[in-house]
Amino acid sequence: MGIHGSTEIRSVGAWYQALFAGVCSLALFHGCASRDGATATDDKCTSVESKIAAELAKVQSCSDDGECGSSESKGTCGCTRAVAVRTGADTTVYLDLLDQRTACGIPSGGVCDCPNADGFRCINSTCEWNYVSR
Numbered sequence: 001m002g003i004h005g006s007t008e009i010r011s012v013g014a015w016y017q018a019l020f021a022g023v024c025s026l027a028l029f030h031g032c033a034s035r036d037g038a039t040a041t042d043d044k045c046t047s048v049e050s051k052i053a054a055e056l057a058k059v060q061s062c063s064d065d066g067e068c069g070s071s072e073s074k075g076t077c078g079c080t081r082a083v084a085v086r087t088g089a090d091t092t093v094y095l096d097l098l099d100q101r102t103a104c105g106i107p108s109g110g111v112c113d114c115p116n117a118d119g120f121r122c123i124n125s126t127c128e129w130n131y132v133s134r
Contacts, residue, residue, distance in 0.1 A: 045104035052097045059089040060127045068120035068127035074098050077112035084120050084127040 060083070062068050072091050073082035075098040085091060101108065117129040 044100060045106065048097060048101045048104060048106065052094065052101065055094040055097055056083065057126070059085045059091050059094055061125060062086050062122035062127045063125065065120065065122045068122050071120075071129075075101075075108045076110050077114075079112070079114035080117040080129050080131070081111055081114060084129050086127050 059072075067086050068084055069087040070085050070089070071082040072085050072094070073079075074095055076082050098108070115129075116132050118132045119130050120127055121130040122128075
């Protein structure tokens, strides 16, 4: 069972939207205005997570391990938890969307345990870290 006993939340974007719908309903937050005046219910804020996911899929797309060899740490704690991307991928739109998410007051979350990795791999057509056991 999902949040508030309703349907299950199936994506991170939906999770953030549900979270902020609940937080923003508190009178204390008065609509959850962000630094630039956008609120969590504005179109640019409610759709930012799905836009990030779509853009991330573009910059991580690959067909073999040799295409993967770069990472983007903005929006993460860095290290081997930074986002693995295709070598030479234009991450401009992705980074702009991360800035938009921050301006909307949406947290980025993430794990910061920095596991050992031996470069990158293309797994299911997506660039990922090649994590190895210690």
